[in-house]
Amino acid sequence: MAALLSVDAASKRFGGLLANRDVSLAIAPGEIVGLIGPNGAGKTTLFNCITGYMHPDGGRIVFDGREITNTRPESICALGVARTWQVVRAFGRMTVLENVVCGALARTSRIGQARARAGELLEFTELRDRGDAPAATLTLADKKRLEIARALATRPRLLLLDEAMSGLTPLETAAAVRLVRRIHQELGVTICVVEHVMEVVMPLSHRVIVLDYGVKIAEGAPQDVVRDAQVIRAYLGERRAAR
Template identity: 50%
Template sequence: MSAASLSVRGISKSFSGLRAVDNVSFDVKAGAIQALIGPNGAGKTTVFNMIAGVFRPDTGDVLLDGKSLVGKRPDQICHAGVGRTFQIVRPFNDLTVEENVAVGALAWTDDVQEARDYANDVLRLLGLDDKRGARPTGITLPDRKCLEVARALATKPKILLLDEVMAGLRPTETDRMVSVFRKLNDDTGVTILLIEHVMRAVMALSAHIVVVNYGKVIAEGPPELVTRDPDVLACYLGAEAVH
C-alpha cells in the first residue's frame, strides 16, 4: 500500500445560495497524518465530500499526487486511491465482519477468495481478526468503528479520509483507536486526513492541523501553535480545552 499527497486548491461549494465552503486550500504530504477541525457546521464534511467526488466544487481543484480528481465519480476516485469513512457507521448487518471488509476489497478484484484473504489481512492489522465471523450488531462500538476503517482500508487507498471515527468513544477507547491509526500509518505508510472533535486524539496523532469556521480556513499549523491561536480558541476550543 502506497501513500499519496493531496492538494486542495481554492475549493468552494454553495447550497441554495448558502456558501458552505469558501475558497478552502491546504496540502497534505504523502505519508502524513493531518487533522481538519472546526465547530459543527463549519464545512468539514462538505470538504471531504468534494475530495471524494460526492459533490463537485463550484470553484477550485482537488489534486491527488498532482492529478485532478474534479469531475470524477466517487468510484473512480476510490480507484484512484481515496478511501473514506462516514460519521454514521452503517455496516451490512446481514453480513459477517469479514464479508463487510471483503466488499471493500471487491473494488479492485473480482476474485471473491482474494477479497476474503485481503479482508483477513486488514482485520489482523486492525486487531479484529477474532471478530471476523461475528455480525456487526454483535460487536462493541469501538470494534464497529474499527470495522468502518477496515472497510475503507480494504479498497487499498493511498489516502484515508476519517470522518469522526472516534466520536462517542470513552478516553480509553479513544487511546486504542489512536494506537490503531499510528500502527496503520507506520505499517502501511498510508496518508491519513481526519476530521475529529476529540482533541485528545487530534493532539496525539496530527503533526499539522487545518481549522475551518464558517467554511473558511482560519488557522493552520502544528498543534501547539494552532491550539493557542485566539481565533481558534474563540470559535471552537474554548480556553479550558488547552489548559
C-alpha cells in the same frame, strides 16, 4: 515534496449556505493532518468533495498529480483515496468479514483474493474473532474499526477519517489512536483526521487545519494552532467552556 492531495479554492454551496468557501490546502505524502472546527464548519462536506460524493461548485482538487474535481467516487477510490463515515455505514446484515470483502473487491474481482485481504485486515484491526458476526451486532468502537478495515481493504494511499474516534470510551479511544498510528507507520498511509476530541487530534497530527463557517481560518503545528486567537475564539474557547 509534491503534495499527495491539493485542494485549490474549493467551494460548496447548499442553497444560500456556503459550506466550503475557497478552501485551499495541501497534504504531503506521509503526513497525518488534523482537520478541526466547530459543528457545521464544513469538514464532512470537504471530505465529500474530495472523495467525489459531492462535486464542489468552484475550485480544483488534485490527487497525486491528477485532477479529481468532478470524478466519480469509485474512480477516486481506485486512485487510492478512502474514507470512513461520521455515522457508521456498515452493511448491518452482512458479516464483519463480508463487509471488508466488499472493500477489497474494489481492487480485485477474485473473491478468494478479496477474502484473503479482508482476513489480513481483520487481523490488523483486531476484529478477527468477530469476523462471522453480523456487523449490526458490533459495539460502536468495533463498528468504527470495521469502517476503517473496509476502507483499508481498498488499499488507499490517503485515508480520510471522519470522527472515527468520537463517542468512544477513553480506553477505546486509546486503542483507536494506536490503530491510526499503525496504519500510518506499518501501512505507510497518509491520513487526514476530523476529530473533535482535542486530546486525540493534537498529539496525533503533524499539522492541523481549522475550518470555521466553511473558511480555513488557521493552519500549522498543533502547538501553534492551539494558541491562535482566532481558533480559540471560534472553537477551542467554546470547547473548554463546554467541559
